[in-house]
Amino acid sequence: MKKTLIFIDLLFSSIAFSQDYHFSQIDKMMPLINPATTSNFDGFEKFSALHRSQWLGSGTKFYTTNALAELTLGKKRGREKAYLGLGIFFTNDIGGDSKMTSNGGGFSASGNVPLADGQWLSAGFQTAFNSRNADFSRLYYYNQFNGSGFDNTIPSGELNEFTSFGYVDAAAGISYRINKKRNRKYKSKNNGFQLGVSISHLNQPDLKYNVLIEDKLYRKLCIHTNFTIGLNSVSGLQFTAAQFFQGPHTETNFGIFYELRLKDVSTLMSVSRERNLYIGSYFRIPNSFAPYIGIDFGDFSFGISYDKTAGLAGTAFKHSVEINLSYLITNKSLFKGR
Secondary structure: OOOOOOOHHHHHHHHHHHOOOOOOOOOOOOOHHHHHHOOOOOOEEEEEEEEEEEEEEOOOOEEEEEEEEEEEEEOOOEEOOEEEEEEEEEEEEEEEOEEEEEEEEEEEEEEEEEOOOOEEEEEEEEEEEEEOOHHHOOOHHHHHOOOOEOOOOOOOOOOOOOOOOEEEEEEEEEEEEEEOOOOOOOOOEEEEEEEEOOOOOOOOOOEOOOOOEEOOOOEEEEEEEEEEEEOOOEEEEEEEEEEEEEEEEEEEEEEEEEEEEEEEEEOOOEEEEEEEEEEEEEEEOOOEEEEEEEEEOOOOEEEEOOOOOOHHHHHHHHHEEEEEEEEEEOOOOOOOOO
């Protein structure tokens, strides 16, 4: 027998319509939150993926996956000069037995200008096309319970109409960052700082669920920051935080992590390849936390977090898991010949 918690499916549907999907690992896909952070990394190209399996054990499935490719134009090794960052991304969000799906794809661009040694100012914009669809005929309702199980041949009396639709979306943002590179020769501490502001859904796109219901997607304001405090030449503390405002909804996220430098791999073409271990936790106010462990293998990084929701909500929604993967190209741009 197919197990369905219809109230969870409907609850998630209302959340999806009034707010965007969200991740606990807020700092792993920042260009999707603030386009000004596109290509804000020490390298030439970067490929990232982030996947979330939500409410495991709840009797129904919710999956969200993001993929992002970033590249730089005009960036020079060892030289701080203005450059352009470009990003292409794809998103897929599937929730509940109705297979309520949101697919999207688009691009972002950022202009990055050096202000002083290690200090950068960035501004960016983003545009995307999104589509939504669902099949409510897959749902079971309480009045279809026949005493031993759900029977979808029993008329529910509910309208199962959902109109698939698409819309164009837009976002913009600014960012300021300080990136003081660690001096390997003198084994200095690693410190860094970033502060950004972005607005998503600038055009407030229309959401047409069916012929009778039409709504607008609220604009979303995000204020975010992250910084690193070096404890010594081989360890440090990382902090990340983001505050979201979307219509009547607010969400506060932050994370604290201990960074341990495991090994400095021998340099290749004057590029330092470090192996780092990260242990800490993300938090979502008021009642959710997600222990996290991640590791860098040179240019490749991997991390996993396990969400735990406290209180009654945790009893109903169980747990969630997020996994991130990324690969950073630092030696030489893929788009530059010898």
